[in-house]
Amino acid sequence: MNKAAQDLPREMLRELVEAIQDSEGVDYSPRMGGVCPVCGAARCRVTNTGAWTGQVRMRNHRCRICGLRFKSVEVDG
Numbered sequence: 001m002n003k004a005a006q007d008l009p010r011e012m013l014r015e016l017v018e019a020i021q022d023s024e025g026v027d028y029s030p031r032m033g034g035v036c037p038v039c040g041a042a043r044c045r046v047t048n049t050g051a052w053t054g055q056v057r058m059r060n061h062r063c064r065i066c067g068l069r070f071k072s073v074e075v076d077g
């Protein structure tokens with residue numbers, strides 16, 4: 001976690017986490033996997049892999065460093 005994030009008041013950090021969890025999700029990369037949007041950890045554990053919807057597939061992740069649950073989006077091609 002970078003210094004700016006550590007300086008955030010707890011309330012703002014919680015709002016940030018809720019915004020992340022409500023969002024479409026971070027980009028999924030075959031090489032880096034799901035990258036935690038809060039602490040930047042790569043290849044976060046996949047807790048659920050969705051089916052392909054058109055050229056898009058969602059995954060759910062849980063960060064092993066900070067514990068954040070977040071979604072990623074893989075786009076084919």
Ligand SMILES: [Zn+2]
Binds near residue numbers: 037063
């Ligand atoms: Zn994290």
